[in-house]
Amino acid sequence: MSVLVRNLTVSYRRRPAIHHLNVQFGMGEMWAVIGPNGAGKSTLLKAMMGLIKADTGCVDWQGITCKDIAYLPQQSDIDRSQPLSVYELAAMGLWHEIGFFGSVSPTQHKRVHAALAQVGMSDFFAHGIGQLSNGQFQRVLFARLLVQNAKVLLLDEPFNAVDVRTTEVLLEMLCRHQAQTGCLLIAVLHNNEQVRQYFPYALMLAREYVTAGKTDEVLSAAHFQAANDAMRRHDSAEWCAV
Numbered sequence: 001m002s003v004l005v006r007n008l009t010v011s012y013r014r015r016p017a018i019h020h021l022n023v024q025f026g027m028g029e030m031w032a033v034i035g036p037n038g039a040g041k042s043t044l045l046k047a048m049m050g051l052i053k054a055d056t057g058c059v060d061w062q063g064i065t066c067k068d069i070a071y072l073p074q075q076s077d078i079d080r081s082q083p084l085s086v087y088e089l090a091a092m093g094l095w096h097e098i099g100f101f102g103s104v105s106p107t108q109h110k111r112v113h114a115a116l117a118q119v120g121m122s123d124f125f126a127h128g129i130g131q132l133s134n135g136q137f138q139r140v141l142f143a144r145l146l147v148q149n150a151k152v153l154l155l156d157e158p159f160n161a162v163d164v165r166t167t168e169v170l171l172e173m174l175c176r177h178q179a180q181t182g183c184l185l186i187a188v189l190h191n192n193e194q195v196r197q198y199f200p201y202a203l204m205l206a207r208e209y210v211t212a213g214k215t216d217e218v219l220s221a222a223h224f225q226a227a228n229d230a231m232r233r234h235d236s237a238e239w240c241a242v
Helices: 041-049 086-098 106-118 134-148 164-181 192-198 221-234
Strands: 002-012 015-026 030-034 056-060 069-072 152-156 184-188 201-205 209-214
Touching: 002 041, 015 041, 015 056, 015 184, 015 201, 015 209, 030 041, 030 164, 030 192, 041 069, 041 152, 041 184, 069 134, 086 106, 086 134, 106 134, 134 164, 164 192, 201 221, 209 221
Parallel strands: 030 184, 030 201, 069 152, 152 184
Antiparallel strands: 002 015, 002 056, 201 209
16 A cells, blocks of 8 residues: 655646656655755645645545544644643544544543653643643644544654754654554654654655655765755746646
8 A cells, every 4th residue: 555646746826836746655654755945845745635736646545535644734834722722632633533523432532641641741631732832732733643543644844843852752752653553654854864863765855856765865965966956947937837
């Protein structure tokens, strides 16, 4: 089982943010999506989720349904003014099981508390999410992912504006969870050392495909130069409009 991105082009104001992208992600793998600023990394995840419309191409989920996919957007895209407790936010990972108005069973209740314990937020279960620091809030969002127990995890810059200690805790937790469940994990990241240490596979974008494969091979000086060259080319008048 795998996820295939086929000839994907996504444009903003008639300028492609992703240009004719083809790539395959296998179940049970951990992928980092890397590249220069403006390379289309977040756009790729949003297109995969169907949050933005593709101009060409498609994403072939090969039997994977919506309930099998968990998506964590950037913190800046999340409204933290909602009157939710830490427990209630984590329990939103049960949405595909109980809907908007269903009640949480005793077994599900234990799952939520177990997830909060895994991310070190058990003592905050009754706190409002507006009271949390960026690091604490991100821990709760990760707990929500654990509760959902999805086959595919899509994470958009999950460690942006998060302290170093929290980042280390969450990275280690992600690795354990992925190893235990065999899920496909795809994360947009900027820290190449994190990519090298934790992610066996990497996709490099520069509004188009640059390279993909084993991380040690992707993170080469030649590939970074190719990505920078591609970004300069795509900002020029020669950029393909189709």
